[in-house]
Amino acid sequence: MSEKKFEDYSLSEEIRRALGVLKYESPTEVQTQVIPKALENQDLVVKSQTGSGKTASFAIPICEKMEWEEKKPQTLILTPTRELAVQVREDVTNIGRFKRIKAMAIYGKEPFSKQKEELKQKTHVVVGTPGRTMDHIERGTLELDKIKYLIIDEADEMLNMGFIDEVEAIIKELPEARVTMVFSATLPKDVENLCHQYMKDPIHIEIAATGVTTNTIEHSVIEVKDEDKISLLKDVTVVENPDSCIIFCRTKENVENVYNELEKANYSCERLHGGLEQEDRFAVMDGFKLGNFRYLVATDVAARGIDIDNVTLIINYDVPMEKESYVHRTGRTGRAGNQGKAITFATPYEGKFLKAIERYIGFEIPAMDAPTQDQVTRGKAAFEEKLSGRRVVRNNKTARINKDITKLHFSGGKKKKLRAVDFVGTISNIPGVSADDIGIITIQDNLTYVDILNGKGSLVMQAMEHTTVKGKKLKVSKALK
Numbered sequence: 066m067s068e069k070k071f072e073d074y075s076l077s078e079e080i081r082r083a084l085g086v087l088k089y090e091s092p093t094e095v096q097t098q099v100i101p102k103a104l105e106n107q108d109l110v111v112k113s114q115t116g117s118g119k120t121a122s123f124a125i126p127i128c129e130k131m132e133w134e135e136k137k138p139q140t141l142i143l144t145p146t147r148e149l150a151v152q153v154r155e156d157v158t159n160i161g162r163f164k165r166i167k168a169m170a171i172y173g174k175e176p177f178s179k180q181k182e183e184l185k186q187k188t189h190v191v192v193g194t195p196g197r198t199m200d201h202i203e204r205g206t207l208e209l210d211k212i213k214y215l216i217i218d219e220a221d222e223m224l225n226m227g228f229i230d231e232v233e234a235i236i237k238e239l240p241e242a243r244v245t246m247v248f249s250a251t252l253p254k255d256v257e258n259l260c261h262q263y264m265k266d267p268i269h270i271e272i273a274a275t276g277v278t279t280n281t282i283e284h285s286v287i288e289v290k291d292e293d294k295i296s297l298l299k300d301v302t303v304v305e306n307p308d309s310c311i312i313f314c315r316t317k318e319n320v321e322n323v324y325n326e327l328e329k330a331n332y333s334c335e336r337l338h339g340g341l342e343q344e345d346r347f348a349v350m351d352g353f354k355l356g357n358f359r360y361l362v363a364t365d366v367a368a369r370g371i372d373i374d375n376v377t378l379i380i381n382y383d384v385p386m387e388k389e390s391y392v393h394r395t396g397r398t399g400r401a402g403n404q405g406k407a408i409t410f411a412t413p414y415e416g417k418f419l420k421a422i423e424r425y426i427g428f429e430i431p432a433m434d435a436p437t438q439d440q441v442t443r444g445k446a447a448f449e450e451k452l453s454g455r456r457v458v459r460n461n462k463t464a465r466i467n468k469d470i471t472k473l474h475f476s477g478g479k480k481k482k483l484r485a486v487d488f489v490g491t492i493s494n495i496p497g498v499s500a501d502d503i504g505i506i507t508i509q510d511n512l513t514y515v516d517i518l519n520g521k522g523s524l525v526m527q528a529m530e531h532t533t534v535k536g537k538k539l540k541v542s543k544a545l546k
Contacts, residue, residue: 069097071125074104079163080129087159087462093118095272099246100126108267109246110260114392119248120156123216128161130214131189137211138184141239142192143232145222147172147343148350148366153218154192158505159466163518165505166190171207173197174343181206186507187485195223195231202238212239220249220256221389229255236263250389281399285433286409286419294382294410295326297435301408302332302360303448304436307378309353312362313394315383323382324362333452334360355464359452365390381409384418388425408433470504471522473529475513476540483508487535488515495528497521514544 069092071084092100095113102109103126113119127140144150154170168190171180184206191207201207223232245264249256260267289297302310314320317338324336335349335358353361376398385391398405409430411419423429477483485506493500504516517525529541
């Protein structure tokens with residue numbers, strides 16, 4: 066069979082262009098199997114590991130299928146965690162960027178009123194956690210009558226976290242005539258039952274569990290006593306000298322402890338665990354994506370929802386208790402065809418967890434020796450040189466697709482009876498600008514944001530200083546956010 070390409074699917078020019086900028090060159094296995102069937106509106110149950118490219122496998126067909134003119138949400142995507150909701154929203158926005166697809170994320174611990182306001186705007190795709198989604202449905206702020214697609218992402222995790230009843234309650238509120246797709250790394254009985262009950266002859270797609278790919282990830286384990294872990298961690302990081310590294314711990318106490326030790330040793334590092342405020346968690350995630358620091362110390366909360374293509378080293382400071390967690394953690398490296406390494410520190414009494422992981426992933430993790438003092442001494446100079454430099458992010462997808470985008474702020478909105486078409490009409494009349502150069506438009510009561518694409522922001526801004534919209538003179542400036 067010849068190599069598939071995205072051109073082989075009937076995708077619009079706008080979607081293909083975004084995939085080009087995002088450097089999606091050829092579809093992964095899950096994308097090859099899901100995209101054509103999703104474009105034909107088939108119900109799907111997809112068993113696929115994290116890191117296999119599954120988000121794009123549903124985001125591409127969904128962005129293709131959205132009708133831009135429709136104001137009410139047409140797709141609902143449910144995810145178990147806030148981090149994942151934000152990540153999926155970002156992926157959908159990037160893929161739908163040139164088609165001006167508006168996606169928003171709704172989750173708890175963020176003001177309800179802010180989300181309610183945003184839901185009044187034209188929104189094509191809503192990505193939400195079950196609790197907050199149900200909340201919006203019950204209060205009538207999320208309208209469901211135009212929903213054509215329901216996607217349940219990480220269904221097994223929904224089950225583990227006790228959300229399955231809420232997911233069922235949401236499904237019961239949705240239009241019957243819709244397409245449903247369920248994605249899960251494993252398919253426990255309850256998830257299977259959910260699928261049979263609420264789906265129409267779903268096609269089952271199973272992607273072989275090479276999510277633990279041995280070809281792009283080099284796995285190894287070092288045996289160590291508990292009290293020697295910190296010094297081993299320092300030795301390993303000196304010898305490996307990674308461009309970027311996530312260190313996974315089992316508890317937030319361990320995260321704090323490791324983070325404090327690395328801070329003292331002048332590592333460029335940050336920490337991430339469930340005890341931090343939501344704002345701080347997102348700020349740390351963004352900082353890591355942008356390359357502001359090289360080492361991230363985290364609990365499993367971060368294993369899902371971090372999609373960064375060049376994490377070169379994963380260290381399991383603690384062996385994960387759940388075998389699935391090993392796959393989710395190590396799946397953060399070796400992504401997008403890059404090589405990655407995963408090193409696990411195992412204390413003598415963690416042997417049984419390790420055995421369970423090996424049975425689950427289907428191979429024995431090779432043992433390696435701790436670095437020798439000689440290796441550490443030899444690696445010291447290069448390590449210290451890299452420590453003082455900023456991490457280079459080669460592959461931040463969002464930054465790439467936003468590179469030529471300017472967000473403009475206009476001093477008028479709904480109260481002046483302005484609509485998106487008024488802005489499109491006026492801006493596309495500027496010489497050298499076409500409708501293709503206009504991105505997402507967000508109209509609020511007294512102000513409007515317009516994304517100008519293709520590096521034409523300053524051209525539009527200059528022209529709009531002397532141009533009216535629907536006969537109204539508006540102040541225009543570069544948006545701060």
